[in-house]
Amino acid sequence: MTLVKKTPTIQDVARFANVSTATVSRALSSPERVSEQTRARISEAVRVTGYTPNQSARSLRQRTARTILVALPDIGNSFFSVILDAVEREAASRGYGVLVANRFPRMDSGLRMRDYFLSNRVDGLLLLDGSVDLEQLMMLTGDPTPVPLIVACEEIPNAPFHTVKTDNGYAAERATRHLIDLGHRRIGHIRGPDGNVLTAEREQGYARAMQAAGLPICPEWVLAGGFEMEAGRAAAGRFISIADRPTAIFAANDESAVGFISGLRQHGLDCPDDVSVVGFDDLVLAAHIWPPLTTMRQPRAALGRIAAGALIDLIEGERRSRVPMHMVLSSEMIVRGTTARPPAPTAPASLSPALVVR
Amino acid sequence: MTLVKKTPTIQDVARFANVSTATVSRALSSPERVSEQTRARISEAVRVTGYTPNQSARSLRQRTARTILVALPDIGNSFFSVILDAVEREAASRGYGVLVANRFPRMDSGLRMRDYFLSNRVDGLLLLDGSVDLEQLMMLTGDPTPVPLIVACEEIPNAPFHTVKTDNGYAAERATRHLIDLGHRRIGHIRGPDGNVLTAEREQGYARAMQAAGLPICPEWVLAGGFEMEAGRAAAGRFISIADRPTAIFAANDESAVGFISGLRQHGLDCPDDVSVVGFDDLVLAAHIWPPLTTMRQPRAALGRIAAGALIDLIEGERRSRVPMHMVLSSEMIVRGTTARPPAPTAPASLSPALVVR
DNA sequence: GAAACCTCTGCAATCGATTGCATTAGTTTC
DNA sequence: GAAACTAATGCAATCGATTGCAGAGGTTTC
Numbered sequence: 032m033t034l035v036k037k038t039p040t041i042q043d044v045a046r047f048a049n050v051s052t053a054t055v056s057r058a059l060s061s062p063e064r065v066s067e068q069t070r071a072r073i074s075e076a077v078r079v080t081g082y083t084p085n086q087s088a089r090s091l092r093q094r095t096a097r098t099i100l101v102a103l104p105d106i107g108n109s110f111f112s113v114i115l116d117a118v119e120r121e122a123a124s125r126g127y128g129v130l131v132a133n134r135f136p137r138m139d140s141g142l143r144m145r146d147y148f149l150s151n152r153v154d155g156l157l158l159l160d161g162s163v164d165l166e167q168l169m170m171l172t173g174d175p176t177p178v179p180l181i182v183a184c185e186e187i188p189n190a191p192f193h194t195v196k197t198d199n200g201y202a203a204e205r206a207t208r209h210l211i212d213l214g215h216r217r218i219g220h221i222r223g224p225d226g227n228v229l230t231a232e233r234e235q236g237y238a239r240a241m242q243a244a245g246l247p248i249c250p251e252w253v254l255a256g257g258f259e260m261e262a263g264r265a266a267a268g269r270f271i272s273i274a275d276r277p278t279a280i281f282a283a284n285d286e287s288a289v290g291f292i293s294g295l296r297q298h299g300l301d302c303p304d305d306v307s308v309v310g311f312d313d314l315v316l317a318a319h320i321w322p323p324l325t326t327m328r329q330p331r332a333a334l335g336r337i338a339a340g341a342l343i344d345l346i347e348g349e350r351r352s353r354v355p356m357h358m359v360l361s362s363e364m365i366v367r368g369t370t371a372r373p374p375a376p377t378a379p380a381s382l383s384p385a386l387v388v389r
Numbered sequence: 390m391t392l393v394k395k396t397p398t399i400q401d402v403a404r405f406a407n408v409s410t411a412t413v414s415r416a417l418s419s420p421e422r423v424s425e426q427t428r429a430r431i432s433e434a435v436r437v438t439g440y441t442p443n444q445s446a447r448s449l450r451q452r453t454a455r456t457i458l459v460a461l462p463d464i465g466n467s468f469f470s471v472i473l474d475a476v477e478r479e480a481a482s483r484g485y486g487v488l489v490a491n492r493f494p495r496m497d498s499g500l501r502m503r504d505y506f507l508s509n510r511v512d513g514l515l516l517l518d519g520s521v522d523l524e525q526l527m528m529l530t531g532d533p534t535p536v537p538l539i540v541a542c543e544e545i546p547n548a549p550f551h552t553v554k555t556d557n558g559y560a561a562e563r564a565t566r567h568l569i570d571l572g573h574r575r576i577g578h579i580r581g582p583d584g585n586v587l588t589a590e591r592e593q594g595y596a597r598a599m600q601a602a603g604l605p606i607c608p609e610w611v612l613a614g615g616f617e618m619e620a621g622r623a624a625a626g627r628f629i630s631i632a633d634r635p636t637a638i639f640a641a642n643d644e645s646a647v648g649f650i651s652g653l654r655q656h657g658l659d660c661p662d663d664v665s666v667v668g669f670d671d672l673v674l675a676a677h678i679w680p681p682l683t684t685m686r687q688p689r690a691a692l693g694r695i696a697a698g699a700l701i702d703l704i705e706g707e708r709r710s711r712v713p714m715h716m717v718l719s720s721e722m723i724v725r726g727t728t729a730r731p732p733a734p735t736a737p738a739s740l741s742p743a744l745v746v747r
Numbered sequence: 748g749a750a751a752c753c754t755c756t757g758c759a760a761t762c763g764a765t766t767g768c769a770t771t772a773g774t775t776t777c
Numbered sequence: 778g779a780a781a782c783t784a785a786t787g788c789a790a791t792c793g794a795t796t797g798c799a800g801a802g803g804t805t806t807c
Contacts, residue, residue, distance in 0.1 A: 038507055053757060057756090084508060085793050088445075088762090088795085089793080090762090091762045091763065106474045107467065109467045109470065115491075116465045129489055131489055289678065290677050292679065293681075296680075315465070316674065399763065408786075414766080418765085422786095442764070445763080749806105759798095764791100770786085770787080773782100774784095777781105
């Protein structure tokens, strides 16, 4: 009843199987080095005692934590949490645990980033946030790089890190072209947050597509925004007061697109009848608002899986490539209900019977 | 250049400060036991060497990981990720790391739940998922409980665990009453997933409110659903074919409410003009769709913070209360745009000027 | 049939911190 | 001024696994 069973150690297994602890250890980590009979006795002993290796002891000896640290700007954001999901699964399948550090840039209280490494709690860092202090980061990686590191989603310009990301510029071009193909001529853009790499890449893609089609961009069509819904809604407020306003908008991501559409409605405009909208990301949400959102799908699960896999390869690899590796995944255009041909240019809507029928 | 600096150990600090490692250890963990001068020399030495305690060594010796494991059904779901955010912050502020185990119930490949404990990787478990195999869980906790465990959000019926949750039943009652107060008489409900405790609690709250108001519940008004958007949309398909259909719906959560509203639109019905809808949770999304969703706000951040705090208290506490502790947080009614007075009962809408104005 | 070579196993050091016990020096008590 | 404390520190064992080295026994090679 009050008998407290201690968790079994390798000693217990060794005693039970009548071998030394060294043999038990070898039987578990490199079975081919142990004779078949002994191996059988040991696995029986493991079964009976219910032995599980103590990770702390192993970490101490091998200087390895079998854990990766994922640093992200906002777990609460579903864009990241789906990636985290994929990361967690890939890591688990390779025997690694996942520690999360949220709100990375501001993370200076409590356990600090460096400490995670120095204290041997983690073996590698997966950075899902490009807006990080480069200097601070370089301190971690030093030369020769002691810290396996992969930057995913975003990219830190001119920094020698391995990256996994999607083809943001091209995808933005593709999204804009979709609007052009539908017949839109005045096309606007809601920007991401200032100073973010993705913001720049997507805006440039938009500009390239417009230029390629020989269409002008009026500066006031490019609205300040951000990656949150609220930013999109605020942009809608400014949008409606544009004199000769666009008939279509390419938003920097799905959240701002959703907020924008909601803001349009609030001001009495409809989507897609009055304004077509394309988003970016393809959040689960995108398919389930009304009308369903046309967007560029980022392969988030693949991204998480690949990034985690690459990080673990890096951790386990003997030699670390000095040349940073860049992986680019491609996005996919998902056409749904928020894009349509532009409204008839001049005549008032009264011509259309659809409005009456409701 | 090729000089590989080893990470400093307590030995290095001891040598530098000219004391034994024992003294360094004490200076760091119980400073009052070391003379002021020595303490000063040691902190100087720590500063110079850049020492950080090796967590593996500490864990091994103290049988403590300073890490908690958070098991959740779906990180990708923003409901959970906001909670995880709060948990992570609370844990970090108390010097704990957070390991995540996603899709808990199915987690049998890779690292298994038990192993996390037996291998001494984590000190406690925060369970955000009630639909877990009780037997399997009891194996973990045994008697006397070796594993500090807190169940948050959901509750495992008849299981002797500490819980932190919100007042689901009461909140559901409150949400339904809001609809009744607006004048609705035929009020339906979209249920959560079968077999979930929350599903039952919310449905019962709905039923209580109806009963208290002397209103009947027609069985076909209670629609099968789930906690995903898709479930809400599917429910809308069945909803429209109800003969004498409700003028209002209380959905089991925000996601199903959003999917439902989207489905209504798809079938030519409007919210709130034709059907009022109340959700549950108050996701960020709720305020940003159009019309903004009326819902019951669950204090998710507080819930995560409190649960994590309680778990760490449990881990660090000398004695573990044998009596399970139940904490209940209260929800808040947030009235937005998806609820309105019911449409005029008989006359066709042509009477109402509002419809023409748009 | 001696030398060389495997295969399998055990011994014991090691990873880096914590902590029970012992020791030294200084202080208080009667 | 001896006994009894107290404060500050060091010694060395300990946590549990891994691994370099070496030895025992057997097999192959020439």
